[in-house]
Amino acid sequence: MRASVKASKHNVLDAIDKRIYGSFIEHLGRAVYEGIYEPGHPTANEEGFRQDVIEAINELNVPLVRYPGGNFVSGYNWEDGIGPKEDRPKRLDLAWKSVETNEVGLHEFMDWTELAKTEVNMAVNLGTRGVDAAKNIVEYCNHPGGTYWSDLRKENGRDEPYSIKTWCLGNEMDGPWQIGAKTADEYGRLATETAKAMKWVDDSIELVLCGSSGSKMPTFGEWEFTVLEHAYDYVDFLSLHLYWENFENDLSNYLAKSREMDHFIKDVVSICDAVKAKKGSGKKINLSFDEWNVWYHSKDADAKREPWDIAPPLLEDIYNFEDALLVGLGIITLLNNADRVKIACLAQLVNVIAPIMTVKDGEVWKQPTFYPFMQASNFGRGKVLTVQSESPTYDSKEFKDVPFVESTVIWNEDEQEIVIFAVNRSEKDAMPLDIKLDDFEGLSLIEATELADYDPKLTTEENHDAMAIKNNDSFKVEEAAVSGEIKPLSWNMVRLS
Ligand code: AHR
Structure with a gap:
């Protein structure tokens, strides 16, 4: 997948x-x-x-x-x-x-x-x-x-x-x-x-x-x-x-x-x-x-x-x-x-x-x-790009063909930055994510981060530091293609310049 x-x-x-x-x-x-x-x-x-x-x-x-x-x-x-x-x-x-x-x-x-x-x-x-x-x-x-x-x-x-x-x-x-x-x-x-x-x-x-x-x-x-x-x-x-x-x-x-x-x-x-x-x-x-x-x-x-x-x-x-x-x-x-x-x-x-x-x-x-x-x-400031996205899907009680991965791509011209936000809805599968960006040259990774690895019911009420954004080291850039892996049940941000 x-x-x-x-x-x-x-x-x-x-x-x-x-x-x-x-x-x-x-x-x-x-x-x-x-x-x-x-x-x-x-x-x-x-x-x-x-x-x-x-x-x-x-x-x-x-x-x-x-x-x-x-x-x-x-x-x-x-x-x-x-x-x-x-x-x-x-x-x-x-x-x-x-x-x-x-x-x-x-x-x-x-x-x-x-x-x-x-x-x-x-x-x-x-x-x-x-x-x-x-x-x-x-x-x-x-x-x-x-x-x-x-x-x-x-x-x-x-x-x-x-x-x-x-x-x-x-x-x-x-x-x-x-x-x-x-x-x-x-x-x-x-x-x-x-x-x-x-x-x-x-x-x-x-x-x-x-x-x-x-x-x-x-x-x-x-x-x-x-x-x-x-x-x-x-x-x-x-x-x-x-x-x-x-x-x-x-x-x-x-x-x-x-x-x-x-x-x-x-x-x-x-x-x-x-x-x-x-x-x-x-x-x-x-x-x-x-x-x-x-x-x-x-x-x-x-x-x-x-x-x-x-x-x-x-x-x-x-x-x-x-x-x-x-x-x-x-x-x-x-x-x-x-x-x-x-x-x-x-x-x-x-x-x-x-x-x-x-x-x-x-x-x-x-x-x-x-x-x-x-x-x-x-x-997430700048312009939203129209994306073509592909993801395996699932059916839930009320919804059909729900993509496991949902994402958006933003072009921040002022900062010369591309920002991708993605969520993986899958409860068990990490998902390789390929990001293909046309008309951008010489891309390099600023950072890839994730909010992941937590029990779905975890709160920060008792331990206020129980959750934090961490680095995701799986992302690599080759020419205009960026790829990495996003964990099951994760919120992700990838920043490129
Ligand atoms: O946000 C709480 C309440 O939800 C608001 O007062 C009302 O507009 C809505 O029903």
């Missing part, structure tokens, strides 16, 4: 929008409080932001962070989070049955984004609120001055506009669990009018329209078509959300679930283009996969929690090695659809279904999913 991947410098799928390596911080559980923000922690700065968490985030090199929700945003008054902290109201958060203190609000979060070297992808509340609150927050954040909201921003300590570029028009508005959930027609109309007003305040912003909250929603497809028919001319992206589970403990089927992501993307692209054709529009709608991850380990524990705590430990999935492999497969899938997926947010970033965990008054530690994301975000 061998796998191969062939690519040419002149056959480019598309440039990677760096926002594909986005993530997400919601006012949920311990993501904000006890996560990024913990005044009194030994590493906290004057504002209360933990520097050790910032350092871990900087390692991930996350260019965009969606905020403040998620389900939370559908009941949120953004004005609760501005002005003196002592005047801010405590509110019931109906989404997560918690109490929100509003200690961290818009200014604090924007300060934090500077430390985290990232930009915000700001969501507005289209659950309990609408056009007025949404146009006002754009004016508050992006208008230079001389108006009520922009001058209030100045009074609150920020002279320059924040110039936030990427905005979400609500969150999962099709979901019955959403505060103020809507039918597709209700949401489509509201999103259209909100988008118009937001862009009238600042026409440089980009807007994400809510697609279905999952491809298994009963209204999937019809929802996309309807909301796009309403809002097509006023929005730039349509959103997709997907969370993977392995309740059945079926590894071969679990690792095949990234195929679902690929099908989902292609289905949504078809709908976007069908609406484009129907409207005779010259405009292309791209995709924002603004929530994706594994989420299931914590569901039973969360169902038993009593309501109305401040920052309760919710959605604290403890990830294992097999989850890291599936996250790696998710990244490869997003990259191989980089012609249409321009934004993607790993949900989420700290403590809540997150690659980074914190202990109150204590340490920060990295989950297994940290590693593939870190390598991809740091080295």
Whole structure:
């Protein structure tokens, strides 16, 4: 059994929008409080932001962070989070049955984004609120001055506009669990009018329209078509959300679930283009996969929690090695659809279904999913090449013809570097991998690395150093041909110059 991947410098799928390596911080559980923000922690700065968490985030090199929700945003008054902290109201958060203190609000979060070297992808509340609150927050954040909201921003300590570029028009508005959930027609109309007003305040912003909250929603497809028919001319992206589970403990089927992501993307692209054709529009709608991850380990524990705590430990999935492999497969899938997926947010970033965990008054530690994301975000920049790949395949419970080896090839012209990411799904067979690169001359190997040799159920909860990226010494370069062997159940990166 061998796998191969062939690519040419002149056959480019598309440039990677760096926002594909986005993530997400919601006012949920311990993501904000006890996560990024913990005044009194030994590493906290004057504002209360933990520097050790910032350092871990900087390692991930996350260019965009969606905020403040998620389900939370559908009941949120953004004005609760501005002005003196002592005047801010405590509110019931109906989404997560918690109490929100509003200690961290818009200014604090924007300060934090500077430390985290990232930009915000700001969501507005289209659950309990609408056009007025949404146009006002754009004016508050992006208008230079001389108006009520922009001058209030100045009074609150920020002279320059924040110039936030990427905005979400609500969150999962099709979901019955959403505060103020809507039918597709209700949401489509509201999103259209909100988008118009937001862009009238600042026409440089980009807007994400809510697609279905999952491809298994009963209204999937019809929802996309309807909301796009309403809002097509006023929005730039349509959103997709997907969370993977392995309740059945079926590894071969679990690792095949990234195929679902690929099908989902292609289905949504078809709908976007069908609406484009129907409207005779010259405009292309791209995709924002603004929530994706594994989420299931914590569901039973969360169902038993009593309501109305401040920052309760919710959605604290403890990830294992097999989850890291599936996250790696998710990244490869997003990259191989980089012609249409321009934004993607790993949900989420700290403590809540997150690659980074914190202990109150204590340490920060990295989950297994940290590693593939870190390598991809740091080295997967440039252009994705269209690849011809061959791999032996298998059938799992839900999926047919699943390739054991899944890969992507990136050409980073600025760094004069070719980067290959590959996952071997096989549980027992190492796979020889031949990489054939046309139109590149004098190739040499920078490094070949792997995350491999671990029990699929291994976590880093007890021993935070239980997992690490190691060198793979099997890779050799001869002319334009590169070959090596990738281990069973492995995430791999090969860098060439
Ligand atoms: O990321 C956790 C939650 O998952 C988000 O709040 C919601 O949008 C989705 O259902």
